[in-house]
Amino acid sequence: MIGTYEGAAAKGRLSTLLSKAVPAWQTRPDSEHEQAVIRLVVGLVASAYLLFLISAPTSSLPIKYVTIFGIAIFFIAAIGIMLWLVINPAVSPR
Numbered sequence: 001m002i003g004t005y006e007g008a009a010a011k012g013r014l015s016t017l018l019s020k021a022v023p024a025w026q027t028r029p030d031s032e033h034e035q036a037v038i039r040l041v042v043g044l045v046a047s048a049y050l051l052f053l054i055s056a057p058t059s060s061l062p063i064k065y066v067t068i069f070g071i072a073i074f075f076i077a078a079i080g081i082m083l084w085l086v087i088n089p090a091v092s093p094r
Contacts, residue, residue, distance in 0.1 A: 032085060050067050051067075
């Protein structure tokens with residue numbers, strides 16, 4: 001039970017922070033905007049790890065290019081989703 005309560009409290013803090021950042025998100029009944037922020041944070045952590053791995057002198061140049069290209073595509077998509085949620089704050093149809 002404690003883990004559930006802590007998770008709900010953390011979710012409440014994130015919702016409050018996001019609602020202050022983008023007031024249109026206050027009325028959203030879903031958590032799409034929270035998922036977009038989490039996607040960016042996880043992407044940053046994963047990107048930092050991948051960039052650390054390819055910074056080794058033994059990494060080949062094609063692997064470095066492919067990794068950086070993949071990271072760039074991920075962030076273009078993630079930022080695109082975030083911008084779409086800012087431009088169109090309505091709930092997604094299911």
